[in-house]
Amino acid sequence: MVNIAVLGYGTVGSGVVEVMGTNQESINQKAGTEINIKYVLDLKDFPGDPVQDKIVHDIDVILQDDSVGVVVEVMGGIEPAYTFVKKALEAGKSVVTSNKALVAKHGAELLKIAREANLNFLFEASVGGGIPIIRPLNLSLTSDEIVEISGILNGTTNYILTKMDKEGLAFDAVLKDAQEKGYAERNPEADVEGYDSCRKIAILSSLAYGNQVDFEDIHCEGITKISEMDFKYASALGKSIKLIGRSTQENGKVSAIVAPYMIDASHVFYAVNDVINGINIKGNMVGDLTFVGAGAGKRPTASAVVTDVVDCAKNPGVNIMGGWNPEKLELVPFEEMEAVFYVRVKGSVEEKLRDVENALGKVASVVTLDGVSEEFAVVTAPLKEGFFEKKSRTLDRVINSIRIW
Amino acid sequence: MVNIAVLGYGTVGSGVVEVMGTNQESINQKAGTEINIKYVLDLKDFPGDPVQDKIVHDIDVILQDDSVGVVVEVMGGIEPAYTFVKKALEAGKSVVTSNKALVAKHGAELLKIAREANLNFLFEASVGGGIPIIRPLNLSLTSDEIVEISGILNGTTNYILTKMDKEGLAFDAVLKDAQEKGYAERNPEADVEGYDSCRKIAILSSLAYGNQVDFEDIHCEGITKISEMDFKYASALGKSIKLIGRSTQENGKVSAIVAPYMIDASHVFYAVNDVINGINIKGNMVGDLTFVGAGAGKRPTASAVVTDVVDCAKNPGVNIMGGWNPEKLELVPFEEMEAVFYVRVKGSVEEKLRDVENALGKVASVVTLDGVSEEFAVVTAPLKEGFFEKKSRTLDRVINSIRIW
Numbered sequence: 088m089v090n091i092a093v094l095g096y097g098t099v100g101s102g103v104v105e106v107m108g109t110n111q112e113s114i115n116q117k118a119g120t121e122i123n124i125k126y127v128l129d130l131k132d133f134p135g136d137p138v139q140d141k142i143v144h145d146i147d148v149i150l151q152d153d154s155v156g157v158v159v160e161v162m163g164g165i166e167p168a169y170t171f172v173k174k175a176l177e178a179g180k181s182v183v184t185s186n187k188a189l190v191a192k193h194g195a196e197l198l199k200i201a202r203e204a205n206l207n208f209l210f211e212a213s214v215g216g217g218i219p220i221i222r223p224l225n226l227s228l229t230s231d232e233i234v235e236i237s238g239i240l241n242g243t244t245n246y247i248l249t250k251m252d253k254e255g256l257a258f259d260a261v262l263k264d265a266q267e268k269g270y271a272e273r274n275p276e277a278d279v280e281g282y283d284s285c286r287k288i289a290i291l292s293s294l295a296y297g298n299q300v301d302f303e304d305i306h307c308e309g310i311t312k313i314s315e316m317d318f319k320y321a322s323a324l325g326k327s328i329k330l331i332g333r334s335t336q337e338n339g340k341v342s343a344i345v346a347p348y349m350i351d352a353s354h355v356f357y358a359v360n361d362v363i364n365g366i367n368i369k370g371n372m373v374g375d376l377t378f379v380g381a382g383a384g385k386r387p388t389a390s391a392v393v394t395d396v397v398d399c400a401k402n403p404g405v406n407i408m409g410g411w412n413p414e415k416l417e418l419v420p421f422e423e424m425e426a427v428f429y430v431r432v433k434g435s436v437e438e439k440l441r442d443v444e445n446a447l448g449k450v451a452s453v454v455t456l457d458g459v460s461e462e463f464a465v466v467t468a469p470l471k472e473g474f475f476e477k478k479s480r481t482l483d484r485v486i487n488s489i490r491i492w
Numbered sequence: 493m494v495n496i497a498v499l500g501y502g503t504v505g506s507g508v509v510e511v512m513g514t515n516q517e518s519i520n521q522k523a524g525t526e527i528n529i530k531y532v533l534d535l536k537d538f539p540g541d542p543v544q545d546k547i548v549h550d551i552d553v554i555l556q557d558d559s560v561g562v563v564v565e566v567m568g569g570i571e572p573a574y575t576f577v578k579k580a581l582e583a584g585k586s587v588v589t590s591n592k593a594l595v596a597k598h599g600a601e602l603l604k605i606a607r608e609a610n611l612n613f614l615f616e617a618s619v620g621g622g623i624p625i626i627r628p629l630n631l632s633l634t635s636d637e638i639v640e641i642s643g644i645l646n647g648t649t650n651y652i653l654t655k656m657d658k659e660g661l662a663f664d665a666v667l668k669d670a671q672e673k674g675y676a677e678r679n680p681e682a683d684v685e686g687y688d689s690c691r692k693i694a695i696l697s698s699l700a701y702g703n704q705v706d707f708e709d710i711h712c713e714g715i716t717k718i719s720e721m722d723f724k725y726a727s728a729l730g731k732s733i734k735l736i737g738r739s740t741q742e743n744g745k746v747s748a749i750v751a752p753y754m755i756d757a758s759h760v761f762y763a764v765n766d767v768i769n770g771i772n773i774k775g776n777m778v779g780d781l782t783f784v785g786a787g788a789g790k791r792p793t794a795s796a797v798v799t800d801v802v803d804c805a806k807n808p809g810v811n812i813m814g815g816w817n818p819e820k821l822e823l824v825p826f827e828e829m830e831a832v833f834y835v836r837v838k839g840s841v842e843e844k845l846r847d848v849e850n851a852l853g854k855v856a857s858v859v860t861l862d863g864v865s866e867e868f869a870v871v872t873a874p875l876k877e878g879f880f881e882k883k884s885r886t887l888d889r890v891i892n893s894i895r896i897w
Contacts, residue, residue, distance in 0.1 A: 106635050106777050117634040117814065211632075217778035219632035226631070227616075227624035229522040230511050230798035355763050355784055372511050373622035373795040377784040379760055390778040393635035409522065 089400040092126040092149040095162035102389025118400040160184040183395040185212035191286040198410035209395035214287045217387025218380040231370025233295035237333040240287040242362035242383040243278040244330045249360040280309035281345040288332030298416035306421040308346040342419040422473025426490040433484035446478045494805040497531040497554040500567035507794030523805040565589040588800040590617035596691040603815035614800035619692045622792025623785040636775025638700035642738040645692040647767035647788040648683040649735045654765040685714035686750040693737030703821035711826040713751040747824040827878025831895040838889035851883045
């Protein structure tokens with residue numbers, strides 16, 4: 088029997104209890120042993136709840152109980168999660184977490200502690216919710232060198248963008264609706280500014296390229312400037328708009344970015360809508376592999392957490408995660424990255440196209456919308472980010488710009 | 493160091509040599525040991541080829557060499573592959589194979605031999621080429637009960653259907669083109685009649701539901717009857733046509749089928765085109781997970797094979813595959829399965845719709861094509877397969893029918 092302790096009885100924590108309860112028999116069979124929830128740590132009591140007898144308020148009860156083999160951290164945030172997780176590993180317990188902030192910031196250190204103690208520190212649920220992506224990167228793509236990772240990594244923003252696209256609504260209206268439905272936080276900054284996606288692409292990149300990628304180093308743009316009009320132009324181009332986290336490796340140099348992109352209808356991501364996530368891994372041998380599934384939600388996230396618990400139970404005393412080097416990976420400077428841009432401009436084509444081309448060079452195409460004469464859009468040639476940033480600032484009538492995939 | 497022997501120096505075998513050569517350093521690092529190709533078994537010699545000194549013609553050289561830890565079977569077909577693989581396991585060597593025919597027929601037995609000898613019998617490349625699907629089913633979905641598997645499992649037929657759809661061509665013309673390009677065999681029966689997909693859905697279903705699913709028990713239809721006109725109706729319905737292998741589990745009862753389906757543009761599979769494969773797994777907790785990637789081809793398939801070799805090298809003396817029970821799983825009789833059908837009928841709506849509804853019940857919708865008056869199509873309500881088969885035979889003017897997803 089393996090005893091586990093769940094830290095935090097919120098959405099994911101209660102999901103873990105639910106998944107373990109519903110599929111108890113098959114989970115124990117696959118683990119080859121009985122998995123038993125012995126403690127649930129939370130500040131609150133839960134009288135009448137099935138776990139009421141397991142609730143404890145003091146982490147030391149868990150840390151000092153040698154019969155606890157696996158600690159499941161689903162509290163979120165850096166503290167006290169970091170302290171609890173580190174102490175648990177030091178006390179000889181494997182740790183499973185869904186906490187992307189913790190993994191992005193302290194993953195390399197915690198992986199090292201686990202490795203040196205022949206324990207496991209697993210975090211499948213920290214990226215892509217229920218989508219198995221950490222495990223494939225660690226175990227399934229061992230014959231490939233990863234040359235690109237890209238993904239729709241945040242369900243909240245994908246829900247908002249899908250609504251804007253399909254229903255022609257404005258960002259603010261959809262955000263409000265998402266907040267009412269519980270898909271967006273009251274303070275939506277981490278999602279809509281791209282910070283959540285940024286932590287996730289940092290974790291995937293660290294794992295794929297073998298060195299610590301700091302999320303603070305990644306150029307990050309959110310979705311707050313996208314308007315209904317942008318979707319109209321996207322549609323005219325046969326595209327939609329998705330918030331993408333992306334990193335590429337070429338000759339050992341890694342570039343990374345989080346930003347909205349226009350995605351063509353022929354791309355698998357085009358059909359990844361609502362709160363669904365999609366992640367594409369390109370290997371130098373296997374080519375493109377795309378993984379699509381629920382990127383958040385109680386049961387999908389808990390499913391990924393419990394899968395990690397099963398792996399801990401199956402591998403006592405054996406470290407199974409490769410992990411990455413804590414040494415920091417220097418990213419290619421943002422200014423030197425390249426992109427093709429859609430640029431929306433005030434004025435008529437006759438009046439303004441020459442100015443645009445004087446600033447940005449010859450454009451690849453011009454897009455006008457039926458019945459709209461006071462503005463137009465262009466698609467540029469591939470341009471360096473630094474060049475585009477500088478030159479587009481010299482243009483006085485740019486309304487918005489979005490990269491094209 | 494782990495010595496391996498490659499049985500068969502065809503497309504996949506030479507791909508294995510290429511992948512191991514190209515990514516040698518990172519592969520050895522991930523395996524934690526040097527992986528060395530010691531022998532390549534083939535009937536032919538390959539003078540001037542990098543492996544010329546490793547070629548042997550006698551399997552016994554490999555079986556009797558105790559320094560060989562892993563045998564890679566990439567010959568295809570049942571014999572002599574089955575005999576060689578069984579002897580290799582009995583000689584204490586782990587086996588990796590890309591051979592779906594072998595796994596579908598003898599998988600349960602070979603898994604059992606491997607398990608009892610603390611060896612591994614791994615077959616990631618047998619389904620979905622480079623897509624990691626066997627490993628996720630075995631290792632990543634341990635907290636879920638699988639309720640449905642569906643997939644575009646054959647690259648050749650997907651290439652043909654994509655060409656027919658995008659270019660409005662007839663089946664025969666596209667098949668000929670695919671044969672010339674090497675995407676289809678000279679004898680294309682195994683692909684176009686669905687037999688290849690059938691073996692693959694049998695393997696995935698055996699693994700997911702825990703008992704042997706015999707591919708001979710699965711109702712299997714190919715793509716030879718699909719015409720350009722069917723794609724015109726599909727397009728009018730906002731759909732495309734894909735060959736799908738599918739199995740579902742409800743209350744312990746498993747249904748399975750291989751057949752062309754009309755897939756809606758909103759489904760991820762709609763954008764899975766050309767030789768790409770897509771596989772969807774639905775778990776009772778995680779919901780839908782979709783995996784998309786190259787389902788065939790030298791390097792992607794070899795990448796999956798080498799991944800299995802790395803797993804063997806990392807786990808000497810430890811069996812890591814769950815496998816399935818050799819006891820046969822009785823499928824729900826085909827006649828009792830249910831589907832919604834598109835039915836293409838000769839005659840005008842006025843003339844024939846009443847006959848159709850008399851036979852099949854009230855239809856959900858009627859589709860007519862611009863400029864086409866001598867025929868039409870209907871979409872039925874959900875019908876039992878047995879009922880549809882019997883009743884549609886009583887209709888004298890049915891041209892074709894295809895299930896709708």
